[in-house]
Amino acid sequence: xxxxxxxxxxxxxxxxxxxxxxxxxxxxxxxxxxxxxxxxxxxxxxxxxxxxxxxxxxxxxxxxxxxxxxxxxxxxxxxxxxxxxxxxxxxxxxxxxxxxxxxxxxxxxxxxx
Amino acid sequence: xxxxxxxxxxxxxxxxxxxxxxxxxxxxxxxxxxxxxxxxxxxxxxxxxxxxxxxxxxxxxxxxxxxxxxxxxxxxxxxxxxxxxxxxxxxxxxxxxxxxxxxxxxxxxxxxx
Numbered sequence: 001x002x003x004x005x006x007x008x009x010x011x012x013x014x015x016x017x018x019x020x021x022x023x024x025x026x027x028x029x030x031x032x033x034x035x036x037x038x039x040x041x042x043x044x045x046x047x048x049x050x051x052x053x054x055x056x057x058x059x060x061x062x063x064x065x066x067x068x069x070x071x072x073x074x075x076x077x078x079x080x081x082x083x084x085x086x087x088x089x090x091x092x093x094x095x096x097x098x099x100x101x102x103x104x105x106x107x108x109x110x111x112x113x
Numbered sequence: 114x115x116x117x118x119x120x121x122x123x124x125x126x127x128x129x130x131x132x133x134x135x136x137x138x139x140x141x142x143x144x145x146x147x148x149x150x151x152x153x154x155x156x157x158x159x160x161x162x163x164x165x166x167x168x169x170x171x172x173x174x175x176x177x178x179x180x181x182x183x184x185x186x187x188x189x190x191x192x193x194x195x196x197x198x199x200x201x202x203x204x205x206x207x208x209x210x211x212x213x214x215x216x217x218x219x220x221x222x223x224x225x226x
Contacts, residue, residue: 004156033214042200042218043157050211058213090156098204098212099145104156 003027006091006105013112019078021108023091029103030096032074034058034066036087037107043090049074050096081112116140117201122221131188133220135201138182144204146177146184151198151219160199161186188222196224 007022023032033048035058045058049068063085067075074093078085088109094102118136125131137146145164149157161168163175163184174187188195198219205215 031211035216040218043216045213045215048211048213056211056213059215092156092214094214096211098143099147099162101147101159101162102149102157102214104158107154107156 004091004093004103004105006089006108008108009106011108011110013078013081013110015082015112017078017081017112019081019110019112021076021078021089021091021110023074023076023093023105024072025074025093025103026072027093027103028071029093030071031094031102032068033092033094033102034064034074034076035090035092036060036085037090038087046076081110083112086110086112116203116205116215117217119199119201119217119220121218122223124223124225125191126225127192128190131191131195131222131224133186133188133199133201133222134183135186136183137201137203140181140203146175146181147202148173148175148186149200149202149216151200157200157216191222191224193224193226195222197222 004025034046035043037043047066049055065077090107091105092102147162148160150160151157161175168175176185200216200219
């Protein structure tokens with residue numbers, strides 16, 4: 001079974017802290033994605049990566065950065081956490097071929113206080 | 114401009130057939146149509162994908178008319194456990210040609226006894 005693992009299920013951080021959300025997949029997928037999900041807004045794409053060290057901005061990249069040093073790992077970084085970044089964060093991965101199935105992690109619920 | 118449009122919510126009763134329609138007027142020639150299901154506190158999971166006519170699997174059927182400007186996800190004889198949010202996706206590409214996954218707000222299906 002494909003596994004996408006997010007490092008934390010729940011996280012509480014203080015305003016101004018640097019926050020790292022980690023995601024690891026075990027299927028040798030080229031693509032990896034980070035989304036945030038807020039009530040009434042669906043899933044919004046923050047960043048995605050189609051290869052090691054390669055990244056593309058999604059629809060809401062402001063306040064976030066990413067790192068992909070190894071194929072299996074994709075990190076989302078909040079340089080200086082703010083309360084409006086309180087959200088559910090979801091990581092996904094897929095093969096690069098178009099129209100292939102994406103697999104999601106269980107999500108990290110981040111609260112910034 | 115939204116790539117897909119779905120109803121915000123639908124209600125049904127156990128044992129009924131549920132049809133959720135998605136509009137995608139600007140679908141590209143080589144785009145597939147993909148549906149995902151999301152339960153509360155979980156990441157989305159792939160349900161079904163199609164290009165044209167009809168696709169059926171053990172979970173659902175997908176009907177796509179000849180003009181491909183819409184599609185209908187059909188869930189036969191729903192049960193309480195089908196209560197979830199359903200997302201319709203079509204291809205979305207970056208300026209560099211890589212396919213990214215863009216979710217809308219989805220359709221919230223509530224199945225009652």
